[in-house]
Amino acid sequence: MTTRAAQTVTPTRPxxxxxxxxxxxxxxxxxxxxxxYLTLKAAWVGGSHLGIPEGSILLEPGLFFRVxxxxxxxxxxxxxxxxxxxxxxxxxxxxxxxxxxxxxxATGLLTPIVLGFPSQLLVKALGMGADERVRAASKPFLESWVFVVVYSGFIIQAIALAGLFVPYARKRWGGLWQGAAGRRLPSPTGVVAGAAGGWGGGGGGADR
Structure with missing residues (x-):
């Protein structure tokens, strides 16, 4: 009688x-x-008024804005x-x-900026925004260049993080949604769905 040796499969970490x-x-x-953003925030914490116009509420004394x-x-x-x-x-x-x-x-904070800020610039370029006299009469908050610089940085962050997350999730949780054959690589939509399933199920076998 032939005895076959049992093969032990050791799971490998991704x-x-x-x-x-x-x-x-x-x-x-x-x-x-x-x-x-980090430079501006560090400057403001240190007491700088960079990008903050005269009369802005941000110049009011108090601990709230520093915190x-x-x-x-x-x-x-x-x-x-x-x-x-x-x-x-x-x-x-x-x-x-x-x-x-x-x-x-990050998704909740950056997505509205990615979708909204370019649209706002487009509306302004088409002359469909608020009247200039109304904006001039309103109390200043920040210099306009601050929004352009900071929001542009946020948009780049969002795109870069999304591009980095997809291959990370595909590598880490790909086995959760490849199917029985395990031959097809997941699409970006599948990556998000599989990652959500991994989080909801405690990470699956790949995390253990």
Whole structure:
């Protein structure tokens, strides 16, 4: 009688996607795009009035705006950490549930800017916005260049993070939705759905 030796299959941990030229460009773009906002916030926390016109409510004394600037500075600095998680080998070992909050917060904050700011510029260019006299009579808040610089940086961050998240999720959670044959690579839509399933189910077998 022939005895077959039992074969033990040891699950392997997913490794970070290979840092190709495209991914390196996205990493550089995401990191560079954080600099304008971080620089402005750090300057405001330090007491600078850069980009803040006379009469702005932001110049009123008090602790509130300093705390708010410190919190939002830390939030944008988290983009740097998120970029590292999506590109470094140790990022594959981060528990799935830890990624839920920063990913969904980033999506919720950046998506309206990505969709709304270009539309606002287009409306203004077509002369369909608020009357110039109305804007001139209103109380100033920030110099107009601040919005252009900061929101442009946010848009670049959003595009870069999305481009980095798709290969990360495909590598980490691809087995959850490839199907029985396991031959077809998931689409970007499938990546998002599979990642959501991974978070909801505690990360699946790939995280253990």
């Amino acid at each position: 490794t970070a996607p290979h840092p190709g030229a495209g991914r390196r460009i996205l990493v550089g773009a995401a990191l560079a795009a954080t600099l304008p 708010a600037n410190s919190v939002t500075l830390a939030m944008d600095a988290c983009v740097i950490l998120l970029v590292l998680v999506l590109t470094r080998p140790w990022g594959m070992r981060i528990p799935s549930w830890l990624l839920t909050l920063p990913v969904f917060v």
